[in-house]
Amino acid sequence: MAAVTAxxxxxxxxxxxxxxxxxxxxxxxxxxxxxWALNDQTILKDSVDAYNxxxxxxxxxxxxxxxxxxxxxxxxxxxxxxxxxxFFSWGGGALDDYxxxxxxxxxxDGQVDLLRFTxxxxxxxxxxxxxxxxxxNGLAPVVLYYNKxxxxxxxIEAPTSYDDLxxxxxxxxxxxxxxxxxxxxxxxxxLMYMEYLLDREGGSDVFxxxxxxxxxxxxxxxxxxxxxxxxxxxxxxxxGDNASSVSYDQGASTALLxxxxxxxxxMGTWEYANIVKAAPDFAKNDLGYVAFPSLAGGKGDAKDxxxxxxxxxxxxxKSKNKSAALTYFKNYxxxxxxxxxxxxxxSVPPVNKLDAKLAAVKxxxxxxxxxxxxxxxxxxxxxxxxxxxxxxxxxxxxxxTNVDKSFLRQITPEQFGTDMSKAAQ
Amino acid sequence: MTTxxxxxxxxxxxxxxxxxxxxxxxxxxxxxxAAPALLLFGLFGLVPLVGVLVLSLSxxxxxxxxxxSGFANWTGVLTDGATWQALWLTxxxxxxxxxxxxxxxxxxxxxQAPRGRLRALFAVLWFLPLLLSAxxxxxxxxxxxxxxxxxxxxxxxxWLAKPLLGSPSxxxxxxxxxxxxxxxxxxxxxxxxxxRQIPVSLYEAAAxxxxxxxxxxxxxxxxxxxxxxxxxxxxxxxxxxxxxxxIYVLSGGTGGPGTATRVLPLAxxxxxxxxxxxxxASALAxxxxxxxxxxxxxxxxxxxxxxxxxxxEGM
Numbered sequence: 001m002a003a004v005t006a007x008x009x010x011x012x013x014x015x016x017x018x019x020x021x022x023x024x025x026x027x028x029x030x031x032x033x034x035x036w037a038l039n040d041q042t043i044l045k046d047s048v049d050a051y052n053x054x055x056x057x058x059x060x061x062x063x064x065x066x067x068x069x070x071x072x073x074x075x076x077x078x079x080x081x082x083x084x085x086x087f088f089s090w091g092g093g094a095l096d097d098y099x100x101x102x103x104x105x106x107x108x109d110g111q112v113d114l115l116r117f118t119x120x121x122x123x124x125x126x127x128x129x130x131x132x133x134x135x136x137n138g139l140a141p142v143v144l145y146y147n148k149x150x151x152x153x154x155x156i157e158a159p160t161s162y163d164d165l166x167x168x169x170x171x172x173x174x175x176x177x178x179x180x181x182x183x184x185x186x187x188x189x190x191l192m193y194m195e196y197l198l199d200r201e202g203g204s205d206v207f208x209x210x211x212x213x214x215x216x217x218x219x220x221x222x223x224x225x226x227x228x229x230x231x232x233x234x235x236x237x238x239x240g241d242n243a244s245s246v247s248y249d250q251g252a253s254t255a256l257l258x259x260x261x262x263x264x265x266x267m268g269t270w271e272y273a274n275i276v277k278a279a280p281d282f283a284k285n286d287l288g289y290v291a292f293p294s295l296a297g298g299k300g301d302a303k304d305x306x307x308x309x310x311x312x313x314x315x316x317x318k319s320k321n322k323s324a325a326l327t328y329f330k331n332y333x334x335x336x337x338x339x340x341x342x343x344x345x346x347s348v349p350p351v352n353k354l355d356a357k358l359a360a361v362k363x364x365x366x367x368x369x370x371x372x373x374x375x376x377x378x379x380x381x382x383x384x385x386x387x388x389x390x391x392x393x394x395x396x397x398x399x400x401t402n403v404d405k406s407f408l409r410q411i412t413p414e415q416f417g418t419d420m421s422k423a424a425q
Numbered sequence: 426m427t428t429x430x431x432x433x434x435x436x437x438x439x440x441x442x443x444x445x446x447x448x449x450x451x452x453x454x455x456x457x458x459a460a461p462a463l464l465l466f467g468l469f470g471l472v473p474l475v476g477v478l479v480l481s482l483s484x485x486x487x488x489x490x491x492x493x494s495g496f497a498n499w500t501g502v503l504t505d506g507a508t509w510q511a512l513w514l515t516x517x518x519x520x521x522x523x524x525x526x527x528x529x530x531x532x533x534x535x536x537q538a539p540r541g542r543l544r545a546l547f548a549v550l551w552f553l554p555l556l557l558s559a560x561x562x563x564x565x566x567x568x569x570x571x572x573x574x575x576x577x578x579x580x581x582x583x584w585l586a587k588p589l590l591g592s593p594s595x596x597x598x599x600x601x602x603x604x605x606x607x608x609x610x611x612x613x614x615x616x617x618x619x620x621r622q623i624p625v626s627l628y629e630a631a632a633x634x635x636x637x638x639x640x641x642x643x644x645x646x647x648x649x650x651x652x653x654x655x656x657x658x659x660x661x662x663x664x665x666x667x668x669x670x671x672i673y674v675l676s677g678g679t680g681g682p683g684t685a686t687r688v689l690p691l692a693x694x695x696x697x698x699x700x701x702x703x704x705x706a707s708a709l710a711x712x713x714x715x716x717x718x719x720x721x722x723x724x725x726x727x728x729x730x731x732x733x734x735x736x737x738e739g740m
Contacts, residue, residue, distance in 0.1 A: 001733070008530075024479060071699075072698040072699070075487050075701060076487065076698075077490065078488055079485075079487045079488055097486070097488060097701070101486075101488040101489045103488065128602070176448050184591065184682070185590065185591055185676075185677045185681065186677045186679075187677070187681060207564060207705050241572075241588060242572035242573060242586075242587075243588075243590065243591070244588050244590075244591025244592065244681075244682045245570065245571065245572050245587075245588035245591030245592075246571065246572070246573070246591070247567055247571075247677050249677070250564075250567060250568055250571060252571050252574055255573075255574060256573055260481065261573060269651045348608045356619055357585055393699070393700070393701055394486075394700045394701055394702060396699065396700070397679075397695050397699045398519060398700075400679065401679070401681070401683065404679070404681055404682060405683045405684075406682055408593060410593065410683050
């Protein structure tokens with residue numbers, strides 16, 4: 001969290017040469033490397049430890065950060081030439097900013113063995129045919145979790161179509177629970193609905209057009225239709241009265257699901273590990289999960305998924321020890337023991353030929369979950385990266401703000417497209 | 426108390442300045458004394474300020490090279506409805522905070538001022554929020570105000586199970602409440618100190634003249650607190666202009682719901698560090714600086730604070 005006061009933050013701008021991140025983070029000793037990642041990446045940390053054990057002469061110093069301020073910190077560090085040698089990102093438009101500014105090196109198959117990774121995932125770190133990052137953790141498509149006990153009480157089944165979803169919402173509401181738990185205070189969970197609804201309405205082409213820089217794409221009729229659906233769900237009471245106060249970081253939206261106060265939650269696959277940790281009994285007995293429902297009459301393929309294909313590690317073009325970084329990418333990132341560690345944690349790494357490893361997973365619950373995620377990704381014609389990551393970083397805030405306004409019904413479905421096409425110009 | 430009687434000096438003498446009589450040496454030593462402060466102020470106050478002003482005339486995404494953009498940022502910022510909404514929210518936070526905090530702080534200050542063990546205990550308890558960081562306060566209140574798992578879940582408090590931070594019409598007032606919770610103790614402390622330094626002789630004289638507690642409060646205590654009031658109000662008004670951290674945390678870093686709590690400092694931060702438009706963010710920062718300067722000049726002018734008249738002349 002930014003504990004700096006606003007004015008101090010601004011004065012950083014003018015003085016970033018002197019008051020950027022502490023010197024220790026930047027230019028390290030001649031052979032050592034620095035690497036930045038998020039502090040929940042404990043498995044990734046093991047890969048660094050393994051590398052350091054084998055390479056005591058060119059060690060990687062890993063610094064871990066909280067999710068919220070990481071992106072800002074990385075940006076300021078690059079602006080001040082104090083960036084780490086290796087950095088963690090979501091790929092997409094944000095990574096492309098760095099690529100366009102010449103801050104990132106391309107990676108070739110010869111250097112880091114790219115062919116072992118799932119091609120649809122590598123797409124998020126590929127710009128103009130060049131790859132700028134290696135996947136470093138699990139696939140994270142967004143799926144619909146539900147509470148089997150709550151569903152049973154309301155006498156409903158997991159929804160497979162949008163119409164089912166609306167019916168379920170009404171029945172759940174009738175049985176006295178919040179139909180869908182949504183952390184709208186954090187805004188990005190609401191965006192997940194918009195991403196899926198647009199894909200189901202208009203197909204993946206609509207957003208591809210927008211992402212390629214065509215601002216008028218926001219005025220497509222299917223964008224309005226997706227907003228109408230979102231508002232329709234909200235009006236039907238799908239998210240209860242309090243969603244806009246629920247913050248994801250406080251864990252409240254997860255808790256609503258496993259305490260039975262809500263029937264469903266739409267969230268990334270990382271939520272599985274959170275639920276297992278917070279409520280192991282619930283995860284074992286009452287947790288259900290399905291893909292996002294299909295939409296009758298929509299142009300989109302019901303097998304399309306959205307979410308975060310993976311996180312990526314990229315190489316700073318100013319790094320003084322690139323060969324060491326490439327060694328780390330090639331031999332330690334998502335290597336055999338890393339793949340096992342991710343599978344054990346309930347996360348599917350984006351590598352090919354995973355079937356044998358999946359078959360060897362011991363826990364039946366985990367195997368069922370891992371296979372579900374793996375099949376979901378393998379069978380999907382399109383895996384759309386979260387819009388706030390896919391678009392140039394300047395559009396992320398207007399996007400999240402307008403999605404929130406549409407959810408709160410402060411703007412009409414038509415207004416959303418108009419505002420977004422204005423912001424994208 | 427002392428019995429030294431000073432004669433009332435003419436007020437004008439305070440402002441009269443020696444026209445030319447100052448010796449060069451005195452001027453030199455004065456400069457020398459002020460040098461460290463001036464140097465620090467120049468380095469950390471003026472230099473960044475000029476930098477921000479220059480940046481407001483340029484285009485920079487924080488990564489690439491900086492390009493000249495003339496007044497594009499300024500026309501962009503000034504014609505954007507979001508800027509004016511942020512400014513309006515800032516003024517709203519400022520005025521409502523002042524209206525809420527001043528009476529509460531004054532009442533607490535008056536209560537804490539007399540010596541007494543119980544009062545001291547209360548004073549310590551009230552002081553606690555001031556020791557916490559704004560981020561800790563923000564996270565705590567965010568959890569407390571959660572409609573499903575917060576204080577609204579406690580028996581008897583179900584009326585609090587509302588989307589206090591999530592409703593576009595309530596969020597700003599909820600934020601103002603939490604800000605008040607954090608800062609009232611500080612202002613209460615100011616008032617407490619202010620009350621304690623009022624000479625007892627004034628009250629004794631008033632008591633001899635037959636003044637009751639209400640008269641003493643209205644005729645002695647409150648007038649004597651004039652400068653404490655000015656100091657506290659200036660700090661509140663100018664301080665609320667830059668409230669950022671608490672609102673940032675309470676709104677999940679977005680100034681939401683929608684843009685219901687996106688005050689000017691937060692709009693500036695989001696423009697600069699999330700949208701990476703440093704030019705526009707600098708224009709917003711400049712507006713903030715000008716607004717803050719005007720405000721503090723205005724409060725000190727209007728209140729006569731600059732004249733620094735003693736309130737105890739003749740004592």
